[in-house]
Amino acid sequence: LAPVRRLDGQYTTFGKLIKGDDVLDKIGNTPVERNAQGEMSKPTKRVVIESIKIVPADSVK
Known part of the structure; x- marks a missing residue:
């Protein structure tokens, strides 16, 4: 995806x-x-995010 400057x-x-x-x-x-x-x-069709996981920043490489 790309930045949206107008936002x-x-x-x-x-x-x-x-x-x-x-x-x-x-x-x-x-x-x-x-x-x-x-x-x-x-x-034009429904987009569903079925799950996400929030993790502490220090656990990400």
Whole structure:
């Protein structure tokens, strides 16, 4: 995925993907259509994250 410059200063994002690059790519490549505000950002099919794991930062290499 890529940075979205227009969101700078409006949203906070943080985190690190340790594994699951293939899943991130699949989510990022999901086809989208226009949302109610006219932005091309509404997935055409439901995207469900079935599980995540939060780990302490010091446990990540």
